[in-house]
Amino acid sequence: MFKVFVYDDYEGLSQKAFEVMEEVVKQGKVTLGLATGSSPVGLYKRLVEAHKNGLTFKDVQSFNLDEYVGLSKDHDQSYYHFMFEHLFKHVDFNLENVHLPKGEGSLEEVVAEYEAMLSENPQDLQLLGIGSNGHIGFNEPGTSFDSTVHVIRLKEETRQDNARFFSSIEEVPNFAITMGIKDILRAKKILLVASGKNKAMAIKEMLEGKIREEVPCTILQNHPDVIVVLDKEAASLIQHD
Numbered sequence: 001m002f003k004v005f006v007y008d009d010y011e012g013l014s015q016k017a018f019e020v021m022e023e024v025v026k027q028g029k030v031t032l033g034l035a036t037g038s039s040p041v042g043l044y045k046r047l048v049e050a051h052k053n054g055l056t057f058k059d060v061q062s063f064n065l066d067e068y069v070g071l072s073k074d075h076d077q078s079y080y081h082f083m084f085e086h087l088f089k090h091v092d093f094n095l096e097n098v099h100l101p102k103g104e105g106s107l108e109e110v111v112a113e114y115e116a117m118l119s120e121n122p123q124d125l126q127l128l129g130i131g132s133n134g135h136i137g138f139n140e141p142g143t144s145f146d147s148t149v150h151v152i153r154l155k156e157e158t159r160q161d162n163a164r165f166f167s168s169i170e171e172v173p174n175f176a177i178t179m180g181i182k183d184i185l186r187a188k189k190i191l192l193v194a195s196g197k198n199k200a201m202a203i204k205e206m207l208e209g210k211i212r213e214e215v216p217c218t219i220l221q222n223h224p225d226v227i228v229v230l231d232k233e234a235a236s237l238i239q240h241d
Contacts, residue, residue: 014042147180
């Protein structure tokens, strides 16, 4: 079931997403599924400000959605680096409770270990962005709805979308490790945030399209509790009040 909220701009969107996540964090001992990319930056900024005013993460554990394969932790475009820059180093997470998939080493072992941890710690809230081709996490079109943690080759359109963060398209990794769709759906609540006109068709498909693996986000129609927070551009193709 979707609850859709549309705001005039990114600031309004970020404030609503923050309020949803803050409510969960205040419950204390909870598990968050976290995401990277441009969409959640405003949300994380507000969480950091709230921490300065007393919001605590000391009993919260987190699992990140994905990571590029082949980037070291200290690479400025690794998702490990992103999370520490935007959230972890500014709040009081116990770092033993912070989990991110590794994009280096024996990927077979990383996949097995991360899946084992996820299956034992279902997310109370999973934060998602959405790709212009409808991917969630890095589950590209054609990914099985029964997928668990896996390594995936990124579609060219995904690499093009992410090239703005790198010096050139050649530097964008070809592979990523990601939670599977089954892992995402295990969450009790899902918070999906999207801004910009390039996300509008994916949002329309997610809310109104036929459920199919060619558009991974459509499976969210089967989840009982999905909060969708959009700006006007991302919502421009949907029917809404």
